[in-house]
Amino acid sequence: xxxxxxxxxxxxxxxxxxxxxxxxxxxxxxxxxxxxxxxxxxxxxxxxxxxxxxxxxxxxxxxxxxxxxxxxxxxxxxxxxxxxxxxxxxxxxxxxxxxxxxxxxxxxxxxxxxxxxxxxxxxxxxxxxxxxxxxxxxxxxxxxxxxxxxxxxxxxxxxxxxxxxxxxxxxxxxxxxxxxxxxxxxxxxxxxxxxxxxxxxxxxxxxxxxxxxxxxxxxxxxxxxxxxxxxxxxxxxxxxxxxxxxxxxxxxxxxxxxxxxxxxxxxxxxxxxxxxxxxxx
Amino acid sequence: xxxxxxxxxxxxxxxxxxxxxxxxxxxxxxxxxxxxxxxxxxxxxxxxxxxxxxxxxxxxxxxxxxxxxxxxxxxxxxxxxxxxxxxxxxxxxxxxxxxxxxxxxxxxxxxxxxxxxxxxxxxxxxxxxxxxxxxxxxxxxxxxxxxxxxxxxxxxxxxxxxxxxxxxxxxxxxxxxxxxxxxxxxxxxxxxxxxxxxxxxxxxxxxxxxxxxxxxxxxxxxxxxxxxxxxxxxxxxxxxxxxxxxxxxxxxxxx
Numbered sequence: 118x119x120x121x122x123x124x125x126x127x128x129x130x131x132x133x134x135x136x137x138x139x140x141x142x143x144x145x146x147x148x149x150x151x152x153x154x155x156x157x158x159x160x161x162x163x164x165x166x167x168x169x170x171x172x173x174x175x176x177x178x179x180x181x182x183x184x185x186x187x188x189x190x191x192x193x194x195x196x197x198x199x200x201x202x203x204x205x206x207x208x209x210x211x212x213x214x215x216x217x218x219x220x221x222x223x224x225x226x227x228x229x230x231x232x233x234x235x236x237x238x239x240x241x242x243x244x245x246x247x248x249x250x251x252x253x254x255x256x257x258x259x260x261x262x263x264x265x266x267x268x269x270x271x272x273x274x275x276x277x278x279x280x281x282x283x284x285x286x287x288x289x290x291x292x293x294x295x296x297x298x299x300x301x302x303x304x305x306x307x308x309x310x311x312x313x314x315x316x317x318x319x320x321x322x323x324x325x326x327x328x329x330x331x332x333x334x335x336x337x338x339x340x341x342x343x344x345x346x347x348x349x350x351x352x353x354x355x356x357x358x359x360x361x362x363x364x365x366x367x368x369x370x371x372x373x374x375x376x377x378x379x380x381x382x383x384x385x386x387x388x389x390x391x392x393x394x395x396x397x398x
Numbered sequence: 399x400x401x402x403x404x405x406x407x408x409x410x411x412x413x414x415x416x417x418x419x420x421x422x423x424x425x426x427x428x429x430x431x432x433x434x435x436x437x438x439x440x441x442x443x444x445x446x447x448x449x450x451x452x453x454x455x456x457x458x459x460x461x462x463x464x465x466x467x468x469x470x471x472x473x474x475x476x477x478x479x480x481x482x483x484x485x486x487x488x489x490x491x492x493x494x495x496x497x498x499x500x501x502x503x504x505x506x507x508x509x510x511x512x513x514x515x516x517x518x519x520x521x522x523x524x525x526x527x528x529x530x531x532x533x534x535x536x537x538x539x540x541x542x543x544x545x546x547x548x549x550x551x552x553x554x555x556x557x558x559x560x561x562x563x564x565x566x567x568x569x570x571x572x573x574x575x576x577x578x579x580x581x582x583x584x585x586x587x588x589x590x591x592x593x594x595x596x597x598x599x600x601x602x603x604x605x606x607x608x609x610x611x612x613x614x615x616x617x618x619x620x621x622x623x624x625x626x627x628x629x630x631x632x633x634x635x636x637x638x639x640x641x642x643x644x645x646x647x648x649x650x651x652x653x
Contacts, residue, residue: 123636125403168489175489176408177442215489228495232560238495241488 119310120353122278124183130278131185131208131270132170132392134163135259136198136246137286137319138190143250144287147323147380155319156248158381159285163188163246166388171215171243173393180212187266188245191259192252199245207266218243256290260298264305271307279310283391284348285384287319289341299348313350315374315391317384318342327378329387330360332371342377349374352390359393360386399625399639410436410500411586411640412447414455429507430455433526433640435586436500437554441493445480446557447500449473454504461504461521463569470555470562477557497558501526503584507576507646515577515646522570525552527590529583530576531604536597537580541570545598548591582644583607588637592628607643 124130136159145152153161167186174183187208190198197207203217224242227235267280282302305312320327325338330352334343352360352372360366364386376387400409413433415422423429432454436443453473459465481494501524510516520528522541525548530538542548553568576582581604585593596603606624613619621641628634 127403172489172492173439175441175493176438177444178484178486178490180489215487221488228492230560232563240492243488 120278120355122276122307122309124278126182128274128277129183129185131187131267131274131280133187133189133208133263133266133280133282135256135263135282135284135286136163136188136190137254137256137284137288138192138198138249138251139254139288139291140192140251141254141321142248142287142319144321147320149323153381154248154250155287155321156250158384159319160246160248162381162384162388163285164242164244165385166392167214167245168243169389170211170392174211180215182210182212184211185209185270186211186214189259189262189266190249191255191262192249193255194252195255195258195262198249200247203245207262208270214245215243218245219247220244253291254286254288255292256284256286256295257292257298260284260295260302264298264302267302267305267312271305271312275307277307277309279307280305280312281391282312282314283388284314284316285319286316287321289344294344296344296348303350310353311350313353313356313374313391314348315352315387316345316349316376317379317387318345318375318377319384320378320380322378323380325378327376327380327383329366329376329379329383330368330372330374330390332369332373337377342375345375345377346373355393356390360390363389363393366390399622401637401639402626402629403636404638408444409638410438410444410447411638412436412444412451412500413584413640413642414451427509429644430458430505431584431642431644432502432504433584433586433642434500434502435524435526435638435640436498440496440499441490442477442481443498443500446473446477446498449476450500450502450555454502460506461519461571463521463566463571466502466504466521466523466569467562467566471559474557474559497556497561499554499556500524501552501586502555503528505582505584507582507644510575515575515580517573518576518582519571519573523553523555523565523568525549525587525590527585527587527594529585529590529593529604530574531581531583532577532579534602534605536604538574539594539597540572542590542594545591545594548587548594552587576646578647580646581608582642582646584640584642584644586638586640588635589625589639589641592634607641611643 142156185208432451434447436447503526507518593603
């Protein structure tokens with residue numbers, strides 16, 4: 118059985134985010150004037166999910182090295198985009214990530230009061246990624262860079278829960294057909310299974326139908342969406358279970374790891390589903 | 399015993415009494431003990447589990463929901479005071495606001511006048527389990543009676559009172575009797591599931607466990623080595639493991 122390995126300090130796992138930073142990411146999400154820009158939505162949600170990864174790796178007052186994390190930005194260039202003392206690092210340990218945000222903001226957060234109500238609490242919100250949008254969409258190069266990074270990783274951690282790659286983009290690759298590079302990436306594996314590649318397509322058009330982890334190409338609106346479908350892995354059982362338990366979403370077995378034309382909320386859910394570490398106890 | 403890969407300090411199970419420091423059998427010949435399994439994903443659950451079992455042990459009460467509520471309040475206040483004294487990093491603040499969580503298995507065994515045996519009463523929240531064995535045969539498992547009953551989402555007792563409102567409905571209590579020669583095994587979920595599966599296959603895990611103890615705790619063939627072997631073979635989930643074994647000789651014996 119695959120995707121069953123326990124995530125631990127001896128056998129950590131890896132989350133690698135590929136972030137489209139092309140010029141079209143400057144446009145408002147869903148194409149609605151006045152909305153947040155797509156790059157802002159992606160950066161904000163990515164910072165949130167990195168924070169969640171820090172919290173889930175924490176135990177009491179310390180952080181355990183359960184994951185390595187990487188964030189690769191792509192436009193005309195493809196480079197790691199963590200900053201400060203993490204600059205140029207393709208992968209960092211989760212405790213090093215915690216130690217090195219760009220800054221920490223204070224935000225109000227809604228939390229359950231445990232009695233069915235909601236309260237607002239002031240919390241610290243670390244920032245690791247700032248929005249950037251300029252240039253083309255060199256997605257093929259980004260996927261190849263991811264493959265090169267993880268090729269070494271799976272050799273170093275052959276018994277680990279396999280890496281998860283999440284590609285956040287609003288459009289098509291400008292540097293060729295991304296499917297071969299995606300296949301090469303997904304072919305990498307540990308003894309517990311293959312690398313999982315999820316594609317989160319950020320909406321540019323509110324009139325276009327949203328597709329959330331479909332199990333068929335029927336209903337996908339165009340060729341770019343069908344290409345993204347083919348690029349993406351099937352959701353693992355853990356991810357399907359997370360969708361049900363955390364977000365009350367019932368996804369059939371065979372669901373594909375693509376969310377197309379995603380509004381803000383769907384990006385949040387999809388990132389949560391893709392990164393919830395189910396095999397820690 | 400901590401899960402493989404964790405240190406002893408990182409063990410989030412707790413039990414009482416820790417017999418080197420406290421009497422197991424009281425002057426009235428009754429016996430009180432407890433085990434608790436702290437939730438890994440929550441903050442400072444090991445501390446919460448220890449506070450619960452210590453308060454249970456020192457309470458001198460028979461298990462009841464009312465007594466449990468009082469004990470929980472005391473333990474909760476102590477947990478909150480402990481948190482208030484810490485300078486917590488941001489990632490711990492949210493977890494601490496959510497509180498700690500743990501199972502609890504509380505057992506009290508009493509003698510019954512001049513009868514050779516006596517009564518017992520157990521209170522459980524969650525999936526820590528009690529097994530009663532007589533003449534090498536399982537006579538009862540409580541509260542979980544099938545191996546399929548062990549899963550990853552048991553009901554847990556929270557260090558935040560407001561989160562326990564629906565827990566009281568889930569408390570399980572059982573009253574029964576014991577005879578001289580009976581064995582009780584109190585275990586946290588990983589070992590409980592293994593025991594249950596073994597009995598379902600017609601095996602006698604109680605005999606195996608007794609043999610482990612006969613060989614010693616750390617010695618070859620002893621408890622620790624056998625737990626490690628079971629984990630290596632995938633027969634025992636890699637999780638913090640706690641076991642109390644009580645062998646009842648009767649009211650006139652020294653034990």
